[in-house]
Amino acid sequence: MNTKTQSHYDTIILGAGAAGLMCAGFAAAKGGRVLVVDHAKRAGDKIRISGGGRCNFTNMFAGPDNFICQNKHFAKSALARYTQWDFIELVAKYGIAYHEKTLGQLFCDEKATQIIDMLLSEAKDADIALNTSIDAIAHDGFVFRATLSGRNVTATNIVVATGGKSIPKMGATGIGYQIATQFGLPLTDTRPGLVPLTFGPQELEWIVPLAGTALDGRLEANGTSFEEALLFTHRGISGPAVLQVSNYWVEGDTVYANLMPNASIFDALRRARADNGRRQMSTALAALFPKKLATTLSENLKLSGNLADQSDKALQDLSDTLHALPLKPTGSEGYRTAEVTLGGVDTDALSSKTMESKQVKGLYFIGEVVDVTGWLGGYNFQWAWSSAAAAGRAIADHP
Known part of the structure; x- marks a missing residue:
């Protein structure tokens, strides 16, 4: 024809x-x-x-x-x-x-x-x-x-x-x-779907120095979670886990990041304390997470002293936080980078x-x-x- x-x-x-x-x-x-x-x-x-x-x-x-x-x-x-x-x-x-x-x-x-x-x-x-x-x-x-x-x-x-x-x-x-x-x-x-999430100035203050840092994690939004890679960027967070939960996230909601989904952070820190209680908290976290992230977490959570100074309750509280770290995006990168609508x-x-x-x-x-x-x-x-x-x-x- x-x-x-x-x-x-x-x-x-x-x-x-x-x-x-x-x-x-x-x-x-x-x-x-x-x-x-x-x-x-x-x-x-x-x-x-x-x-x-x-x-x-x-x-x-x-x-x-x-x-x-x-x-x-x-x-x-x-x-x-x-x-x-x-x-x-x-x-x-x-x-x-x-x-x-x-x-x-x-x-x-x-x-x-x-x-x-x-x-x-x-x-x-x-x-x-x-x-x-x-x-x-x-x-x-x-x-x-x-x-x-x-x-x-x-x-x-x-x-x-x-x-x-x-x-x-x-x-x-x-x-x-x-x-x-x-x-x-x-x-x-x-609305944009499968899209990186962005944050306001207060959160970006600690996120931006982590730009390029990646780890395997589990992200959850509104009861739906995905266990894949998480990447920190200059604008917020990206990576497969973030793109997945972006489909379920609604503006104003909090996203929860489990930074070690397949093991107990509490157990890992208790073992580290038993092996070498004089190790600094930031050093102990660096054995579990990328170094930049460990340093940032230590500063933001005001962790001080060494492992021997931490009670089981303190370690459990820290573990609970890192297994469900609250992150509150202010938006997304929009249709510009969204993979779908x-x-x-x-x-x-x-x-x-x-x-x-x-x-x-x-x-x-x-x-x-x-x-x-x-x-x-x-x-x-x-x-x-x-x-x-x-x-x-x-x-x-x-x-």
Whole structure:
């Protein structure tokens, strides 16, 4: 098909990212006329930079419990009907070598562009128009009418796969939310997700000198905790554990950091006291934590004297503090560095089986634009694949 002359499509997919490209392959599989449009110069730009350029394309443990949504049951259908194993099988079919990094996270051995090339190959029967703006979308009661970079086309179906607001430097605009609102679909509140947390001047006074210091810890926010790496930065805290809890943290809340999640600090300090009671407290802590952190903790907690001077109660109190160190962020780094957008198109307005709007026939929403957000570690890609497959299959079966 020639995208310059074709005026009607069975399906127009807005967005040539992970979800959009995946959906195109399914929607065009049975001969459907499909057009994918994107304002970017290249397809799959977020895929290209993901996972340090190696694309953490799914997670072996992906399931409904790894996703945040106001309706906790919504994602079950799509995730069950196109699983991580289905995508892994597709990756293997294309001979793309991959490996597990940690916690079920799967990465390409080579480049993320292999995933983009695979998706483009799967969508080979679809037309793809890049550098194309979405000027207007409307429905006349029979078909959708779209103006794309000044060109007027019609379609039986529109799939909104435009992503969220995260990483605006890559062109994220939130246009998908505007389209949802235009057609009367409700939105849930949106905010940055999987994002570093920032602090006010008082906390930064002791955090900034620790910039670059990392350790394995467990962070907890609002009853949900993650045990991964914690990194201190010039603006606050980051690292996988922080990005994970940022999805559950709400402004004004306190985050609790367990600085030694897999052992008792009390027991470690008691053993150190028995071995050498003359050791200074800061020295004892330096045997358990990075030196800069040990020094800062000693100063902030006003620890003085040596181990022999500390009673069991004093050591227990210190241990309790370090197993649940309270940290009160004032905010996050925002959409600038957020990996995803929390919230989005309210799932109550969508079919969980097809991702189609319940009130506007032929209008679908998939991927990040929907109020479904995964944990860090390949889960959001899996939601892109699963939701795209749900919509694409429904379209192919009922064009």
